[in-house]
Amino acid sequence: MSGRRILTGLGEDGKSAILIDEPLDHSAGGAAMVWSAPALPIDNALPADAPFPVFSFDQMHAGGASFMVMEYPAEMGEFWHATDTVECVAMLSGEIVFMTETGEVTLRAGDTLVDRGIVHCWRNDTDQPARAAIVMMPAHPVGKGRTV
Template identity: 30%
Template sequence: MGLLSALSCLVPGALAPADQLINIIERLFKKTVAQFNFVTYRNGNNGGATMVWSIRRVVTGHDENGRSTVIFDDKNGQVKEMDSMPGLVLTDLWETVSSPADNSGTDDAVNRPVRLEPMTGGSIFRIVEFPPDGDWLDKVDVSTAFDSVAAGGAHDDGSSDPLRHKTDTIDYIVILEGEIDAVLDTETIRLRRGDALVQRGTVHSWSVKGDKPCVLAVTLVSATPAV
């Protein structure tokens, strides 16, 4: 049975304009695993306040009797707006520092300064918000920006693109909101909400051509470089 036929069985008059069908589909399949809103994050280095996404962070662990329990239920984790890149915000939700990961303890794994890459053998789970290019490209100081997330050596200094960089990681990325261009050596590909990207340690950049930010979730895992 086609989608329109299936909807016509569920909803009277489902053979309707496309925007109505989209609303129906969203109501039928909407997931409530996480709810997002905006909060104000202040960073004096960029001279003001930035509106960033806030996400409820729920982390499980074990109590003193070895029973499964929630150890954190809060907003965000560790937030960092990159210096001289207003609106480009990293929100770290969790980190591991070894492989296999150590699931013991109840300390907050991201109670430390935000850095771009995980430790060797580790991983970082984060949310990244990219502002429209026009909001920051004329304000950026590349060295200052990458140094602010302990990644001074990640940027491609031979490029005029301020976001062109490479990390020793494999990154599992899902676009949560908006759209963004992933810029590679041989091509540029547009990613939209719901798209997934496996970024395997290649040199790359990001570009938001529209007038709205792009928000993505990413898990960075330490990896051996291919080249």
Template identity: 30%
Template sequence: MSAMPSSKLAPVRRIVIGHDNNAHSTIKYDSQLMSEHLTMGVEVKTLWITDTFPANTNIVGDPTESHSGFMAPGSLIRVVDFPPQSQGATHRTVSLDYIILVKGSLVHWTDDGSTTTVNEGDVLVQQGTMHRWDNNTDEWARIVCIILPATEPVINGQKLGDDSHSIGLS
């Protein structure tokens, strides 16, 4: 089996603004981010993470350097690239996700069998649901995900917990 090609989309540049010791605004980080490769050829770039809500704006250092796992106790923002003609892994996270499709077109699948085509500029709000992303086109697609921790969905007394092991994010 051959390796999936790397994303052909523009690199992601992360610019983080904070304060210097004189309380002036300053650029703390300005760099292109490397991808972490997941299952199905999907590439993810974690831009920023917070470990509290409300967020602590006095963070020293880059919180993405010591983070592992799919979720964060505060907020998390990621860019995810999907290769052409790919089917994503079905999963659920206990989170509230705001997802903006910024390039291409994807099909969002839910476990009741529903599919929704999501196009550039569309925003999807996901509330701890079982789902997957499919790219049925010949072009790479990119989403930006803002992920917030949430309570477990409870349907008819049944708790619907995390089921994200199939994604392959360490």
């Protein structure tokens, strides 16, 4: 998967600047961490680079917010889980099935989803990869969730 991560901030001279412009680094699981912040509200005076340069489940419990791009491989099977997070998902390409304990919905490019920490699963029924942009924020647990 191609793509770049570009981050802005203040340069050494105190003027607005592009601080990072590099290829996205995808982990074996298909996640590419674009950026994360250790706490909310976000302190824009901190360095531009993410404290978690590669996706880790530790991010979900770190107290801040993360932005990543996820690729779901073609014909990806189910992985049921719940996390103590709110995840804002925007589909960029392809299609993916989002499953709950009582139903499912197919998400396609242009669709958005806000997952509020419930037990859920992702599945790709197509022969093409799907890609989503995800903002993840910590949340209090809900219901009978099994956290990752």
